[in-house]
Amino acid sequence: MSEYSLVAAVLSVVLALACYVLAFAAVRVGGRQRAGMALSRAGAGGGTVTETATPRQGTNAFATYGTLLTYLAVGFLTAALIFRTIYTGHGPFANMYEFSVAFAWGALAMYAYFERRYRQRSLGLIALPIALALLLYAIGIGAENHPLVPALQNNLLLTVHVAVAIVAYGSFTVAFASALLFLSPWRRGLPSHELLDEISYKSVVVGYPFLTLTIVLGAVWAQTAWGSYWTWDPKETASLVTWLIYGSYLHARVVRGWRGERAALLLLLGFAATLFTYFGNLFFGGLHSYSGLGNP
C-alpha cells in the first residue's frame, strides 16, 4: 500500500509540476495578471482595498490544477507514510528511504502551506523538483525494512525528532526556493523582491525553531542512549552548522549591508548545509550511521 501511494504521489508531483511550468510559460508569454501564477496581492492579505477587490478572473486553469495536484500529492504521501508506519511499527526514521519520503512530504506540505498563504506558485517551480528528486531517490534505494537496532528503539522520541526535523527541512526548502527566485536575473513573471524576501523570512521563522528543537531532541536521545548529550558526531556538527547559518541569516536581516542579496545567499548556503546534513550519514559514519552498537 505504501508503495502504491508513493507512486501516486510521484505522478501527482510530476503532473503538478507540468501544470506550473505551463502556467508559468503562459505568464511569460502573456501578462502575469491573467495567468494567476502570481495572484500577488489578491487574497495574500497585503492588498489595498482596491486590490483586494480585484476579482480572480483569468486565473490560468493550469495553475489551479497544479495547486490541486500538489494537495493530492501531499495526501498520497501522507498515506504512504501512514501505511509505512503501520507496516514497520515505527516512525519514518530508520533509514534513508523512510527519511527521504518524509523529507519530500515536508517540502511539499510546507510549499503547499506557503502557496496558500502567499499565492506564489512560482515557488513551486523550485520546491516541486526538489520533492520529486527526493521521492525518486527514495524509490531508487528501495524500501528495505530491517528491524531496529537497540539504540533506535526509542520510538516516541525519535519519531518526534524526525517529525520536527521534517518541518524544519520543508520550511528551508521553501526559503531556498524563494531565495533562488530572489537572485534570479530573469524577473518577468516572478514575484517582487520584497515579497520573496518576506516569504524567505517567514519560512525561516517556521523552520528555525523546529531545527532548534530537532537538535535539542537529538541531544536528549544521545544522552539517554550514550550518556553524552553532545559528541561532535559529524551529523550533529553538520546540523549545528546549518543552525548557525540560519541564525546568521536572521541577524543579517537587521544589518543594513546584509539585506537582500547577501541574505538570500545565506539562505542558499543554509540549504546546502541542510542537504549536507541530510545526506551526511552516507559518508560520515558515526552514531547516525544507524549501525547501532556492537563489540568494541
Add this chain to the structure above:
Amino acid sequence: MSQSVRTPTLRRAEPDLGDDLGSGLAISPTALGERLWRFFISMQTGLVLILALAVLGLIGTLLVQAPAGLSADQQAYSAWLDALRPKYGGWTGVFDALGFFSIFTSVWFKGIVVLLTTSILSCSVNRAPHLWKQAVHPRTRMSESFYERTPLGATIDAAGTAEEAASEVRVALAARGFRTMRGADAEAGTVGVYADKNRWGPFGTVIAHLSLVSILIGALVGGATGFRNENLAVAVGSTVDVGYGTGLAVNAKSFSDSYYTDGSPSDYSSELVLYRDGKQVAAQTIRVNEPLRYGGVSFYQSFFGAAAAMKVTDPQGKVVFQQGVPLVWSSNDGKRRVGQVDLTDQGLTAYVIGAASGEVDPEIRPGQMMIEVYRSASQGTPIASQIMTQAQPVTIAGLGFTFERERQFTGLIVASDPGAVFIWLGSALLVGGIALVFFFPHRRAWARIRPGTRGSIVQLGAVGRHDVTFESEFRRLVDEMAIALAEPPTA
C-alpha cells in the same frame, strides 16, 4: 462614511533597531572600553563570529577528528596521524599544526566561543533596557508625520465625538486581543489611543541569548567536574570499582543479548547491582536507552563480550584472585580475545587469551583458555605461556591458575555530568525563547482622534514587524472599526 486605508506594497517598517544600538547603557569608562563595547554590540561582529563558528564546524565534519584524549599519548597520536597521511597527503602536517584534527578543543574554537559569548551578552545587556521600556512604559503618542508615513495606516471618519470614537476604537482593538490605553493627548480636543499585543514577545531574544550562556556554563561545569568512562567492562558475577572518587562498585548479575531472525541485534540488557562502601544502594536491569542512575552517576549499556572466570591461588592454597576477566581486547588478526589480570602483590601481570567467537583456534580449543604470565616490570617475554583446560589448575611461578568457566561481560559507559542541568535548562529556554519571539510577535498601534466637521476623524497607525499576517489583521481591524464608527453611539 469615508475610509482610506494605506497598507504597504510589502515595504516593511524599518526595524527600530539601528538607532537604538548603544542607547541602552552609557558605559564609557575609557575610550578603549567604549570602542570594545561598540565592537561587541555590533551585529556585524556577531555575524562574522557566528559564521566563523560555522566554518570551524564545517572543518570538524569534513576532517576526521582525533578521538578524545588521544593527543595526550604522543606515540599513539603520531601513529594515528600517520594512518591519515595517505588520505590528506602533505596537508596532514599543516592541518595538525593548525589544530584542525581536534578543532573543538583548538584555540580557534575556544577563542571564537569566548568572543561570541561576550558579543551575545553585550547585545542582550544593550537591548534589554530598551525592550523593558517598550513593554512597560510604551510611547503612547506619535507625531503627525508618523501617521502620514507609517506603512500601516488608515484614516476613518467617525459619526460620534472624539471621546466616543476613541472608546469605539479601544473596543475594536481589545476585541482583537490588544491591550489598550489612553495615549497622551497632543493638543486640546484630540484624544490618543495606544494599543499593543505580545509586549513580552521581544524578550524571547534575550531569553534565547541567555540560554546560550547557560549551555556554555553547562559545558564548562561538565568539563571541569564530570567524568566519563566508556570502557567499564564487568564480567557477569563480578564486582568492579567505578573509581573517580565515587566510592561506588558495580556488580553484573547477568547479561543477555537477543537477536532478530536476520541476525541483527534486538536487545542488550544487564542486571546491575550498585554498592557504595560495601552496602547495596541500587539495583536495576539496564538496556540501551534505559540507563541506571544513582546520585548523579549514570550507567549505560554499551557493549559486551566473552569473559573468563578465573581463580588464582598462592602456594599455600590461599585465593589471591577470583573474578571474571573480561576479554576486552582483540588480537591484531582479530582471531583471539584478550583480558588482563593484575597480580600486584605478586608483581605479576597475566593475560587470559581465548578464541574469538566463531573462530576455530588450533591451539585454544573450546573449553580452554591460554594464559601468559609476565613480570609486571618487564613487558618483553612471558615467564610462561600455557593452555588451561576448564577447572584444571596450572602452576606458573608458584601460583595456581584455574580457568573456572566461560562467562560474558557487559560493557558499560559510566558518566557523571553535573553540568547537564544547565544544558537542559539552556535548551528549554532556547526553544522557548525562540518560539516566543517568532510566534508571539510584538504589535503596536496608535490612534489620534480629532473633531471633524461632522463627528470626528480617526487616524490610525501601526508598527508590526514585517509581515503579511499583521497587515491582513490590520485591514480587518480597520474594516471593523469603520463599521463601528459609522453609527453614532446609541447608548
